[in-house]
Each structure stands twice: as C-alpha cells, then as structure tokens.
Amino acid sequence: MDLKIIIYGTSWCWSSKRARGIFDKNKIEYEWIDIDENEEGAQKVMELNRGYRSVPTIVFPDGSYLTEPSDTELKSRLNVE
Numbered sequence: 001m002d003l004k005i006i007i008y009g010t011s012w013c014w015s016s017k018r019a020r021g022i023f024d025k026n027k028i029e030y031e032w033i034d035i036d037e038n039e040e041g042a043q044k045v046m047e048l049n050r051g052y053r054s055v056p057t058i059v060f061p062d063g064s065y066l067t068e069p070s071d072t073e074l075k076s077r078l079n080v081e
Helices: 014-025 039-048 071-078
Strands: 006-009 031-034 057-059 065-067
Touching (some): 006 039
C-alpha cells in the first residue's frame, strides 16, 4: 500500500497547479502524476471518477480521495490554513 499522497493532474490545468501550490506552500510531500504522460495514472483517475478525467484527483494513503477540491476543502482535509 502506498503511504504517500498522490496528486493526479495535468501540466496545463489551473486547478492542478493551485492544489500543488497548497501542498508546496505547506511543505507537504506528494507524488505528482501527469495523466497526459502516464496512461496508468489516467486509468486510475477514470476508475475513481466514473470514466471522467477529472483533475486534480488527490489520493490519500488511507485510500480516500478528493476530486477537484476547492481550496477550503483541500486545506481542511490537510489540516492547514
């Protein structure tokens, strides 16, 4: 089982950049997977999101995930301000 947070996104997606910024600002480690370059990652995103390539999709070590979270929702989940 993976024990790190994985952010699935795309390089051109503003929401993916925004989510990564929250992680970076708060020095929270994560693995970045660009689904335009990683077919396995794209399949995982579509599996979690009923066939949609919705990004960012953020998968947590416990298996839970957030899809296209707002800043407020993501910060709450990460317990940061």
